[in-house]
Amino acid sequence: MSAQPATLFVIFGATGDLAQRMLLPSLYGLQSENLLPDAMRILGSGRTELDDSGFRAFVREALETFIPAAELNETHVTALLARVHYQPADVSNADSMAALCQVITDLRHGDVVYHLSTAPRFFAPITAALGTHNLSGPGTRVMLEKPIGTSLDTAREINDGVAQHFAEDRIYRVDHYLGKEGVQNLLALRFGNALFEPLWNARYIEQVQITIAETVGVEGRGDYYDSSGAIRDMLQNHLLQLLCLTAMEAPSAFEPTAVRNEKIKVLSSLRPITAHDVNVETARGQYTAGELEDQTVPGYDEELGRDSDTETFVAVRAMVDNWRWRGVPFYLRTGKRMPERETKIFIQFKAVPHSIFGSKAISEPNALIIRLQPEERIELELLNKTPGLDRHGIRFAKVSLDFDAQEEFKALRRRPAYERLYLDAIEGNGTLFVRRDETETSWAWVDGILAGWEQAELHPSPYPAGSWGPTSATHLVARNGHEWN
Template sequence: MVSRVIPVEPFDLIIFGGTGDLARRKILPALFRRYCSGQMPESSRVIGAARSEMDDAAYRDFIREALVEFGKSQADNAEAIEGFLAHLHYVPVDAKGEGGWSALKDLLRDDENVVRAYYFSVGPSLFADLAGQVRNRGLSNRDTRIVVEKPFGHDLESARALNEELAQYFHEDQIYRIDHYLGKETVQNLMAVRFGNMLFEPLWNAQYVDHIQITVAETVGVGGRGSYYDKSGAMRDMVQNHLMQLLCLIAMEPPARFEADAVRDEKLKVIRALDPVDPDQIVRGQYTSDGEMPSYREDAENPTSKTESFIALKCYVSNWRWANTPFYLRTGKRLSSRASEIAVVFKETPHSIFGIDSGRHRNVLSIRLQPNEGMTLGVTIKEPGPGGMRLVDVPLDMSFAEALGPEAEEVTDAYERLIMDVIRGNQTLFMRGDEVEAAWSWTDPLIEGWERRGDSPKPYDAGSAGPDDAAFLINRDGRRWRGIKS
């Protein structure tokens, strides 16, 4: 199978925070791989902007090292690296002051055929300052786009304030709130499976689905992010955005068209249909030391921290499609395995003609986001051999690299796709302001509840599947977690 790469329009992409870790590890390597694929027009330019004093040559040397380290299959392609670096420029800029803005304005092209986009690869506290500088200094027009990274606020109040600040300078259709989970190949394939196949959509409802699990498990701890994470926790860092988005894509109604507002309208309806979650349906955990790796409190340098590094909860979407169907969400740090999976667990057949000895069997559609992106559909068949009708569950496996050939062995990085969507002006995979606020409206009461009660997270061993109470949360319903080794 030959993949089809459609070039985008020529662009000037200005990366504020152009010397930062995100730019070095993700944004610039993603652009480099798009350059190697032939998707980046020759007249396009990438302009790094940060407080560090350096010239174009020094910046190119800095990014060259990043491409060698993070360029994946193209990391040893010296000719391609040099070709890409020729598109790079650098301007020292003071986000809150006067320095560098005139030089940046002189560098930009005043050409209506060139897309101009600004990537705010900085902390949220600088979003409004940068937006104001770009707008007030005449560096933008009605077609200019800005990209902002999470976190989109710390709670509803701060998210609403951030939206209002950005709206002073840019229209909603110019603001791209990026969540890299939505750029993953499998997440988009989820929509293709749901809405492109008659096989699944008629069964995608409470009548046929027993429950849905969404798991995002990590083996790493909070490490160098300890000071940030201790003010955030798993609920704010993962559930309010990443897991919420996955839940929306699973639960939403078919949009009229695969267009930005049509898709985001349906996701918003899901968030607004979420029931409040009772305290006994939430389990918070915090990893302890395994003797070799430090505990969460050591990583966070806070010996009395009550911040959760793990959370599991059970929730319901109160609409006709999903009435009384539980959604189990789980995410955590320092767990036994790294896995991101959505599991749609279908109900058992209403009557087994094979008798009690045949056991209990359910079809499960497993969507793997990482590692080894792909999908597996579990089906029940007869076990080969004599001895009667013995049933066994087997997977119908679709790993992208195996099913789609060599072109899919290196699945396109989420940032590659999302940055190109910014240039195209396609907001389908980006969060809208009202969507962000609705997610915080559901999340805030849960956080306020355990803070008001003074609840402490349950300790769990590093390298385990999380606290025992998380297993009990789902086991008491006669179900079991999938995807993480106990």
């Protein structure tokens, strides 16, 4: 039976930070463009004791705080608040969960979407409670917020618990990067343009770099981050998903099964990294005190308040061992307290096999740079003849063909990732969500690196805040004849 648009949307963790910053504003965005089904109700739940009116006041405050005043319209705010209800619940209290389930039953008049914006340890108990009260069958979908576990074993445990009550095609694992406009445009660039796809392989591409750099430290997430680190927090999900979209074959159609099947092929082709090669295939770092944006910032241990061996930076040379990518390194890196906030994919093409212009001509390989945040733009770096009489030979200059998405589409509103993900979940489209085998295959690969670090006793190398990571990251690419873009 095909999914019907949901008429009830339930948010567990509805008073949390993510809900205030992203989820509630995204629902407002959909409301403001009349994209929510007319009959849909929104039920928030959390441990905070509120009634309907108290939660509506909470929602209004979140909208006024996190949405620019120019984008707020009182008519749309009022219409959204009219949909909103609240029921406090404590997952450890059976009576409390029973009361919540009764409210869900009373409000339900069609399909339901549950968004579990909670710690992963609550996923199985929440879905078990829904199953006990006959609220997990056909016509229901559940969104699971990342991270799905901290290892392959814990991911399987969570997935097994949820799978007892929800079929796989009704489980929507969230990676909000997949909802970003720039990430969507990566697929359009690759599979909507005849120019690039014939060159998108090992015959023409020298290397690929995928960077997610953050200027922030751990801020208020110290305890969570210290048990996670950069490899679990960013590489296992965001970076590997970007790798999949960059490296996968063209799916037969832009629909859930076809897209996910191609992504899992990439993950299954990743060459394992073990204790024998972690020293040359990975770099691990932790930021110390330094200068960033003209301010002195503390080191990770100082922010955390204790000594820690957790990495805040990780770089990996990933090899995709298949026909398309054999021999092409994919350099993945992510870190906190970097000089700039940016997410980008850098694709360097191979140099021409022979220069006809002589040794004095400057000849550099072409490159394609896909910037995803904070700005969305695509730059194609080409060589152009430097103007002049060329009496001493032709010289080249590197120039860029530059597409700025914000400028080109400035008349259109830029949608936050959760608007797209929420609308897809409401309408039953799982294309932009992560399947179980993707999650577990990526964890298996990351677990190999974690075990390798432990066996090789590879501890994080220090790097000053405001730098691009430890020197080991520079050596990682340099030993293969490359440098970071």
